[in-house]
Amino acid sequence: MIRKRKDKEQVLLSNTTKIKVRFSEVDSMRIVWHGNYVKFFEDGREAFGMRYPGLGYMDIYAGGYTAPIVDMQLQYLKPLTIGQEAVVQTDYIATDAAKICFRYQIMNLDGELVARGSTMQVFVDLNGDLSLNNPPFYEQWKKKWLNR
Amino acid sequence: MIRKRKDKEQVLLSNTTKIKVRFSEVDSMRIVWHGNYVKFFEDGREAFGMRYPGLGYMDIYAGGYTAPIVDMQLQYLKPLTIGQEAVVQTDYIATDAAKICFRYQIMNLDGELVARGSTMQVFVDLNGDLSLNNPPFYEQWKKKWLNR
Amino acid sequence: MIRKRKDKEQVLLSNTTKIKVRFSEVDSMRIVWHGNYVKFFEDGREAFGMRYPGLGYMDIYAGGYTAPIVDMQLQYLKPLTIGQEAVVQTDYIATDAAKICFRYQIMNLDGELVARGSTMQVFVDLNGDLSLNNPPFYEQWKKKWLNR
Amino acid sequence: MIRKRKDKEQVLLSNTTKIKVRFSEVDSMRIVWHGNYVKFFEDGREAFGMRYPGLGYMDIYAGGYTAPIVDMQLQYLKPLTIGQEAVVQTDYIATDAAKICFRYQIMNLDGELVARGSTMQVFVDLNGDLSLNNPPFYEQWKKKWLNR
Numbered sequence: 001m002i003r004k005r006k007d008k009e010q011v012l013l014s015n016t017t018k019i020k021v022r023f024s025e026v027d028s029m030r031i032v033w034h035g036n037y038v039k040f041f042e043d044g045r046e047a048f049g050m051r052y053p054g055l056g057y058m059d060i061y062a063g064g065y066t067a068p069i070v071d072m073q074l075q076y077l078k079p080l081t082i083g084q085e086a087v088v089q090t091d092y093i094a095t096d097a098a099k100i101c102f103r104y105q106i107m108n109l110d111g112e113l114v115a116r117g118s119t120m121q122v123f124v125d126l127n128g129d130l131s132l133n134n135p136p137f138y139e140q141w142k143k144k145w146l147n148r
Numbered sequence: 149m150i151r152k153r154k155d156k157e158q159v160l161l162s163n164t165t166k167i168k169v170r171f172s173e174v175d176s177m178r179i180v181w182h183g184n185y186v187k188f189f190e191d192g193r194e195a196f197g198m199r200y201p202g203l204g205y206m207d208i209y210a211g212g213y214t215a216p217i218v219d220m221q222l223q224y225l226k227p228l229t230i231g232q233e234a235v236v237q238t239d240y241i242a243t244d245a246a247k248i249c250f251r252y253q254i255m256n257l258d259g260e261l262v263a264r265g266s267t268m269q270v271f272v273d274l275n276g277d278l279s280l281n282n283p284p285f286y287e288q289w290k291k292k293w294l295n296r
Numbered sequence: 297m298i299r300k301r302k303d304k305e306q307v308l309l310s311n312t313t314k315i316k317v318r319f320s321e322v323d324s325m326r327i328v329w330h331g332n333y334v335k336f337f338e339d340g341r342e343a344f345g346m347r348y349p350g351l352g353y354m355d356i357y358a359g360g361y362t363a364p365i366v367d368m369q370l371q372y373l374k375p376l377t378i379g380q381e382a383v384v385q386t387d388y389i390a391t392d393a394a395k396i397c398f399r400y401q402i403m404n405l406d407g408e409l410v411a412r413g414s415t416m417q418v419f420v421d422l423n424g425d426l427s428l429n430n431p432p433f434y435e436q437w438k439k440k441w442l443n444r
Numbered sequence: 445m446i447r448k449r450k451d452k453e454q455v456l457l458s459n460t461t462k463i464k465v466r467f468s469e470v471d472s473m474r475i476v477w478h479g480n481y482v483k484f485f486e487d488g489r490e491a492f493g494m495r496y497p498g499l500g501y502m503d504i505y506a507g508g509y510t511a512p513i514v515d516m517q518l519q520y521l522k523p524l525t526i527g528q529e530a531v532v533q534t535d536y537i538a539t540d541a542a543k544i545c546f547r548y549q550i551m552n553l554d555g556e557l558v559a560r561g562s563t564m565q566v567f568v569d570l571n572g573d574l575s576l577n578n579p580p581f582y583e584q585w586k587k588k589w590l591n592r
Contacts, residue, residue, distance in 0.1 A: 022335065022338060022339065022342070023338055023342065023353055023471065023472070024334075024335055024338055024471065024477050024479060026471065026472045027467065027468065027470065027471075027472070028205075028467070028470050028471070028472065028474045028526065029214050029216070030472045031216070033468050034186065034216070034217045034220060035183060035186035035187060035190070035468060038182070038183035038186060038320075039183060039318065039320055042183070042318060042319055042320055043318065046318070046319065046379075056379070057176075057319055057378060057379075058378065058379070066177050068177070068179070068182070068224065068227070069182045069224060070223065070224045070225075071221075071222070071223050071224070072182060072221070072222045072224075073219075073220070073221050073222075074219070074220045074221075075218065075219050076216065076217060076218045076219070076220075077218075079216070082353060082354065082472065083342075083352070083353075083354070170483065170486060170487065170490070171323065171324070171486055171490065171501055172323065172329050172331060172482075172483055172486055174323065174324045175319065175320065175322065175323075175324070176319070176322045176323070176324060176326045176378065178324045181320050183320060186468075187466065187468055190466060190467055190468055191466065194466070194467065194527075204527070205467055205526060205527075206526065206527070230324065230501060230502065231490075231500070231501075231502070324501075325510050325512070327512070330482065330512070330513045330516060331479060331482035331483060331486070334478070334479035334482060335479060338479070353472075362473050364473070364475070364478070364520065364523070365478045365520060366519065366520045366521075367517075367518070367519050367520070368478060368517070368518045368520075369515075369516070369517050369518075370515070370516045370517075371514065371515050372512065372513060372514045372515070372516075373514075375512070
């Protein structure tokens with residue numbers, strides 16, 4: 001399901017994908033170890049990139065850049081346990097700065113929010129220098145998917 | 149080195165520990181994958197617990213509780229690469245709420261800040277209920293190490 | 297696709313499941329880090345357990361046992377890279393000993409074998425003692441799925 | 445402690461290094477998840493490379509090669525639990541083939557063997573072709589450390 005929303009501050013592109021908790025992802029309290037949600041966010045980002053092509057790791061690299069994460073925030077509301085399935089909703093947050101911003105919500109199959117968070121990525125060129133402007137490939141991606 | 153600092157808002161206990169970047173911790177950009185800093189924070193917390201005993205996973209569990217992380221924030225300032233060593237400084241942030249709050253700073257061997265962040269833990273009893281008050285074992289720990 | 301094969305030595309139950317390589321699973325050589333195949337085997341085992349219920353982690357635990365892996369072997373024939381999909385074929389190898397034995401084959405979407413391996417699990421009761429005989433729940437599972 | 449042994453089949457170089465079990469490394473059975481021993485072997489290999497320089501990831505890469513693992517075997521004898529320390533002994537196994545072979549033994553602090561295993565690496569040049577002969581940098585390393 002592709003959705004475009006307009007609200008006061010931002011245009012959103014959104015995608016959802018399913019995950020399933022692996023045995024190796026739970027800790028000795030039998031709940032998913034908090035660090036593993038970073039992978040769930042990555043799964044969400046990856047699935048988002050499949051739906052809105054042009055923003056994947058290889059696209060960015062082919063465009064002459066890398067896009068390291070410079071900020072990540074996570075809130076944990078309910079535990080996930082072995083074998084449990086969940087849905088990762090990944091929202092693209094538009095910004096005029098030379099950044100890629102995502103918000104994430106992870107819901108269990110009862111529709112309860114179990115975790116949420118955000119990531120911010122910047123653009124670094126192949127000399128290792130931070131880009132203060134949007135790289136051309138990103139401008140094209142925005143034009144295509146956001147009409148701006 | 150054990151430090152106690154008083155400032156306007158809080159009493160700090162602090163500890164530092166060394167980490168070394170493993171081959172399996174770097175990603176295809178040859179820098180530490182951002183999710184692995186969660187483990188570095190955990191290493192910092194663990195080393196803190198060795199210096200100020202009574203707050204480790206087993207202590208909390210023996211006290212009849214678990215202390216899941218409910219909030220985690222990370223900022224990434226500079227990359228770390230294979231084999232590089234770094235120092236994790238873990239600061240205990242005093243709060244009157246029934247929470248354990250830590251701040252983290254990771255510095256490379258040139259003394260540059262490469263990442264920082266925070267975690268907040270709450271107390272959940274063995275029935276799975278959130279504790280709104282400090283558990284007895286935590287009161288004792290605070291009395292011992294913070295004199296309050 | 298459920299298959300039962302008879303050959304000289306053993307009866308096989310077999311299952312296949314798809315995996316997809318995550319960004320965080322590749323190393324600085326841009327291929328899947330060898331340790332991550334352990335998770336692919338686990339994914340295969342888990343999917344096998346969905347098709348032939350009664351042998352999952354929770355089933356074993358409910359039966360009064362744990363089934364730790366005591367031997368694991370892996371051979372790597374071709375690399376897998378970011379975003380690549382692959383198929384894990386998990387074969388149950390019958391044995392009269394009190395053990396669970398699986399063989400794994402991982403194939404890329406061109407049908408080439410990229411890795412293979414095996415795991416052997418034993419049964420440990422809740423006192424931590426090794427079981428020399430098949431636990432009752434495992435006898436029932438064998439009777440149901442292997443007719444013996 | 446550097447040791448050189450001669451026996452019928454091989455010359456050994458050996459090194460030991462300490463590891464400590466992290467909270468995030470144990471599973472829901474409260475023992476180290478079997479896949480994490482792959483990292484312990486890597487820690488052993490890394491520490492070996494510090495003692496006998498010239499065989500590290502960066503050395504191999506600087507020599508124009510990568511050295512992917514093509515075979516790994518692990519046996520698990522006793523569990524390791526949270527916070528437990530252990531020693532990884534890494535033995536270099538000489539071979540005339542164009543390969544790097546290591547054996548590993550992991551012992552707890554009571555001196556009991558908890559796990560053992562092996563890895564075999566081959567040399568792949570930067571075109572992705574398998575090298576059937578020892579690369580020059582490896583010949584030099586062997587001459588220096590093995591006198592042959």
